Amino acid sequence: MKFCPNCAAILTIKIPADDSRERHVCEACGSIHYQNPRNVVGSIPVYGDQVLLCRRAIEPRHGYWTLPAGFMELGESTSHGAARETLEEAGAVVRVGPLYSLLNVPHAEQVHMFYLATMAYPEFSAGEESLEVALFHEHEIPWGELAFPTVKQTLEWFFADRAAGVLSGEFHVRSRDVLPSERI
Amino acid sequence: MKFCPNCAAILTIKIPADDSRERHVCEACGSIHYQNPRNVVGSIPVYGDQVLLCRRAIEPRHGYWTLPAGFMELGESTSHGAARETLEEAGAVVRVGPLYSLLNVPHAEQVHMFYLATMAYPEFSAGEESLEVALFHEHEIPWGELAFPTVKQTLEWFFADRAAGVLSGEFHVRSRDVLPSERI
Numbered sequence: 433m434k435f436c437p438n439c440a441a442i443l444t445i446k447i448p449a450d451d452s453r454e455r456h457v458c459e460a461c462g463s464i465h466y467q468n469p470r471n472v473v474g475s476i477p478v479y480g481d482q483v484l485l486c487r488r489a490i491e492p493r494h495g496y497w498t499l500p501a502g503f504m505e506l507g508e509s510t511s512h513g514a515a516r517e518t519l520e521e522a523g524a525v526v527r528v529g530p531l532y533s534l535l536n537v538p539h540a541e542q543v544h545m546f547y548l549a550t551m552a553y554p555e556f557s558a559g560e561e562s563l564e565v566a567l568f569h570e571h572e573i574p575w576g577e578l579a580f581p582t583v584k585q586t587l588e589w590f591f592a593d594r595a596a597g598v599l600s601g602e603f604h605v606r607s608r609d610v611l612p613s614e615r616i
Numbered sequence: 617m618k619f620c621p622n623c624a625a626i627l628t629i630k631i632p633a634d635d636s637r638e639r640h641v642c643e644a645c646g647s648i649h650y651q652n653p654r655n656v657v658g659s660i661p662v663y664g665d666q667v668l669l670c671r672r673a674i675e676p677r678h679g680y681w682t683l684p685a686g687f688m689e690l691g692e693s694t695s696h697g698a699a700r701e702t703l704e705e706a707g708a709v710v711r712v713g714p715l716y717s718l719l720n721v722p723h724a725e726q727v728h729m730f731y732l733a734t735m736a737y738p739e740f741s742a743g744e745e746s747l748e749v750a751l752f753h754e755h756e757i758p759w760g761e762l763a764f765p766t767v768k769q770t771l772e773w774f775f776a777d778r779a780a781g782v783l784s785g786e787f788h789v790r791s792r793d794v795l796p797s798e799r800i
């Protein structure tokens with residue numbers, strides 16, 4: 433960010449009055465341009481004892497498997513975004529349940545949130561951002577070909593919680609921070 | 617957003633290839649400038665059976681009471697942001713517990729998240745953005761002078777859950793969308 437989106441003047445990086453952090457400040461029009469983390473919202477689409485995954489047709493991690501998820505858009509809620517991404521990427525209509533995991537990825541300036549979701553029918557199809565979409569039993573999950581640490585962690589928590597029988601009751605959101613060094 | 621933050625050219629609003637929504641696109645340098653909701657992170661600071669609130673020294677809602685909360689910054693996690701805001705606005709060091717509420721405010725392009733938090737000592741002080749800070753028993757909460765619907769809803773959930781004895785066990789995140797028409 434070099435130029436003011438409001439007036440095209442060159443921006444200054446400085447700490448505004450009444451602030452404690454450096455911001456992109458426009459001396460010409462007086463505006464301050466804050467930057468904030470973005471939310472990635474997705475679902476864990478469950479059909480019976482299977483989970484729906486998408487193989488990515490786009491970078492990053494082209495060809496790797498992911499839970500359906502994407503950037504939250506203006507004007508929608510986190511759960512609506514999760515349902516929308518599931519429909520767009522996996523062609524699946526889901527009933528969205530409770531928030532299941534919240535993973536902070538500070539080095540990517542992102543927060544990832546996954547909702548439990550159920551599919552009434554095994555109907556799905558690859559959207560434009562997916563090469564293929566498929567249902568997996570736990571023993572079929574392509575653990576070595578998952579796209580992101582947040583997807584791997586969410587699936588690990590999910591299968592452990594399912595085995596422990598806690599998903600049908602109350603539970604805290606599963607949450608942790610992802611480190612820059614984490615690789616699949 | 618009128619000018620490209622990268623090259624200062626005038627932006628075009630159009631639907632990029634492989635997208636389904638209008639974006640701010642720069643025809644000069646090819647960059648696409650996405651806009652996404654921002655997270656507001658805060659805490660419910662609990663000392664014994666009291667909750668800590670701040671009276672706002674800034675707009676919007678100058679003079680009204682709020683839970684300590686503010687915009688999540690780049691490079692931090694949601695829980696770190698909640699602890700930071702609690703220290704900055706209320707001068708209180710808290711131990712942050714589980715995520716308690718997640719409220720979508722689509723018309724404000726915001727997601728509000730509040731963490732349960734405990735204070736080891738009744739030590740607090742008004743930060744620059746607060747006129748005063750005080751501990752409240754449930755019957756003392758200034759319900760008619762709260763700053764935001766998300767704060768009111770979170771406090772209502774909190775006291776109901778505390779009365780029901782569920783806060784010490786597992787619980788789903790309390791979550792709903794706030795409507796544009798909602799007023800305190």
Ligand SMILES: [Zn+2]
Nearest residue numbers: 436439458461
């Ligand atoms: Zn400007």
Ligand SMILES: [Zn+2]
Nearest residue numbers: 620623642645
């Ligand atoms: Zn440009």
